Amino acid sequence: xxLLKNLQPPTEGVRHExxxxxxxxxxxxxxxxxLYVAETRLSWFDSSxxxxxxxxxxxxxxxxxxxVSAYPQEHLYVMVNGKLNSEKAADDxxxxxxxxxxxxxxxxxxxxxxxxxxxxxCECQALHPDPEDDDSDNDFEGEEYDVEEAEHGHADIPTFxxxxxxxxxxxxxxxxxxxxxxxxxxxxxAQQYHMAGVRTEETKAEFEDGMEVxxxxxxxGQFEDADVEHW
Amino acid sequence: xxxLVGKDVVVELKNDLSICGTLHSVDQxxxxxxxxxxxxxxxxxxxxxxxxxxxIRGSVVRYxxxxxxxxxxxxLQDAARKEAMQQKQ
Numbered sequence: 206x207x208l209l210k211n212l213q214p215p216t217e218g219v220r221h222e223x224x225x226x227x228x229x230x231x232x233x234x235x236x237x238x239x240l241y242v243a244e245t246r247l248s249w250f251d252s253s254x255x256x257x258x259x260x261x262x263x264x265x266x267x268x269x270x271x272x273v274s275a276y277p278q279e280h281l282y283v284m285v286n287g288k289l290n291s292e293k294a295a296d297d298x299x300x301x302x303x304x305x306x307x308x309x310x311x312x313x314x315x316x317x318x319x320x321x322x323x324x325x326x327c328e329c330q331a332l333h334p335d336p337e338d339d340d341s342d343n344d345f346e347g348e349e350y351d352v353e354e355a356e357h358g359h360a361d362i363p364t365f366x367x368x369x370x371x372x373x374x375x376x377x378x379x380x381x382x383x384x385x386x387x388x389x390x391x392x393x394x395a396q397q398y399h400m401a402g403v404r405t406e407e408t409k410a411e412f413e414d415g416m417e418v419x420x421x422x423x424x425x426g427q428f429e430d431a432d433v434e435h436w
Numbered sequence: 437x438x439x440l441v442g443k444d445v446v447v448e449l450k451n452d453l454s455i456c457g458t459l460h461s462v463d464q465x466x467x468x469x470x471x472x473x474x475x476x477x478x479x480x481x482x483x484x485x486x487x488x489x490x491x492i493r494g495s496v497v498r499y500x501x502x503x504x505x506x507x508x509x510x511x512l513q514d515a516a517r518k519e520a521m522q523q524k525q
Contacts, residue, residue, distance in 0.1 A: 265449065268473075268490030282487060286451075286496060306451045327469070327491045334465045335495040 214256075218244035221325035225314035229280075231307055240311050242325040244332055247283075249311070259285060261333035265306065267326050269319045280312040281322050437462045437500075446476050446501035447492055455490065466494035 221242040228235040228249045238251035247264065250256030266284040270276055285307040313319065437459075446456045447468060454477045457470030471489050 262493075262495070264493060265451070265496035266453075266490055266492045268487040270487045272487075282490075284453075306453075323489060323491070327467075330467060330491065330493060331463060331465070335493075 214239070214241050214250050215243035215245060215248055215258075220244060220329060221318075221322055223311070223313050223315070223318050223322055227312040229310040229312065231309075240313070240322070242322060242329060244329055247326065247329070259283070259309075261330050262335060263287060264326075264330065267323065267330075269323050270310075271319075276310070278312050279316045279319060280310045281319055281326075283309045283311065283326075285309060437466070440502060440507075443503060445470075445503070447497055448499040448501065449492070449496045450498045451496070455492070457490070460489070463494075466497060468492040468494070468497065468500070 219241055221240075223240040223242075225237060226240040226249070227237050228240070228251075235249075236251045238249055238256060241248040241250070246258045246260050248256060248258040263286050264283055265286045266282075268282045269279070270282045271279045273279070287307075311322070313322065440459050441461060443459055444456065445459050446454055447470065448454045454475075455470060455473050456476040457473030460469040460471045462468050469489065469491050473487055473490055
């Protein structure tokens with residue numbers, strides 16, 4: 206048995222409202238009612254005020270089914286993750302072994318409305334992204350995080366940037382330090398030509414790395430006399 | 437993914453459902469819209485027959501099977517490696 210709750214239909218942010226829509230849950234006809242596609246959730250209520258609502262994160266898939274031979278009427282198919290009721294868990298035979306999914310079909314009397322019902326649901330799904338994200342797909346987000354961490358850090362300028370993108374993500378402090386160091390490098394480079402002459406390219410690469418940034422800042426002045434090999 | 441729009445892909449969901457279709461669009465959350473979908477693996481395919489358009493939420497996708505000749509695997513490997521390096525930091 207499906208447990209229908211007496212809830213209020215959503216009043217705000219209703220993207221689409223479809224009256225005379227029959228809901229079929231796992232093969233069980235719930236009767237004729239009104240489907241509300243709201244920005245907060247998806248709801249359906251029959252004439253007596255009983256109905257159910259679905260949170261968008263629980264909706265795994267929705268689709269328009271048009272093949273009359275498969276199902277007698279064109280309808281909106283919705284696949285829901287997880288169980289709607291814990292009671293059903295014991296009874297249901299049709300489920301997959303993994304991830305339990307429930308199927309709901311919304312059969313509107315107006316078939317032409319299926320497209321707009323579908324589109325409204327797509328839009329609302331986009332409003333409810335999943336909170337858990339193992340990886341950040343957006344490179345943009347990744348870079349922003351790094352900059353934030355850099356700002357919170359001490360004089361420890363982000364030391365890990367080896368590629369070009371890293372340079373652009375340096376904080377203002379980092380940029381200033383980089384410029385200062387490059388100036389100092391230019392001075393010591395001139396001297397190195399006299400002394401070793403070979404290491405210039407390597408040292409420049411190391412500066413980009415940023416690893417040596419802090420220590421180099423302090424010791425660069427000392428290098429006028431000392432060995433180049435500290436680099 | 438955006439370069440695959442218009443190509444046929446197979447989306448396998450976490451509940452073992454496999455759907456073949458033409459990639460209509462994809463967004464930043466990897467929500468996928470497929471058109472003209474059809475069955476790939478009849479056993480793992482519940483009675484969702486002959487659906488024309490479907491919207492698949494990114495969180496329920498387990499795999500997206502791409503046609504091998506559509507993807508420059510070398511480029512993909514390099515990009516993935518680079519991103520992994522950035523994320524370690």
